[in-house]
Ligand SMILES: Nc1nc2c(c(=O)[nH]1)N=C([C@H](O)[C@H](O)COP(=O)(O)OP(=O)(O)OP(=O)(O)O)CN2
């Protein structure tokens with residue numbers, strides 16, 4: 001099996017409203033998010049690619065338009081890393097059937113992944 005991955009970044013604010021009072025993440029705060037998409041294929045195409053990396057820039061356009069410098073609660077009902085990972089996975093699946101995982105990092109120390 002072949003695997004490729006590409007990283008995207010955006011900056012946004014959110015607050016996790018269902019957390020208990022006093023939890024720091026209940027307050028509005030921001031992250032420099034890193035989104036990593038991973039694609040896999042058993043066979044390579046005629047170019048020797050799983051998929052051309054540049055094809056994936058469609059996701060950059062979507063992120064720039066709908067997520068970058070936005071308040072994520074205005075975009076998704078519960079904007080946790082897990083929810084973002086599933087959201088981007090479903091979006092990618094519409095364009096690239098080879099998608100196998102999406103990972104979201106809010107800081108360098110933590111990440112959440114959706115991998116069906
Ligand atoms: N399972 C999840 N847990 C938490 C999420 C999440 O998306 N999924 N999100 C948050 C908050 O967004 C919070 O901003 C995360 O920050 P924190 O845990 O403080 O991460 P740090 O890397 O800054 O950790 P420090 O130990 O404070 O350095 C909370 N939980």
Ligand SMILES: [Zn+2]
Pocket residue numbers: 014025029030031106
């Ligand atoms: Zn946060």
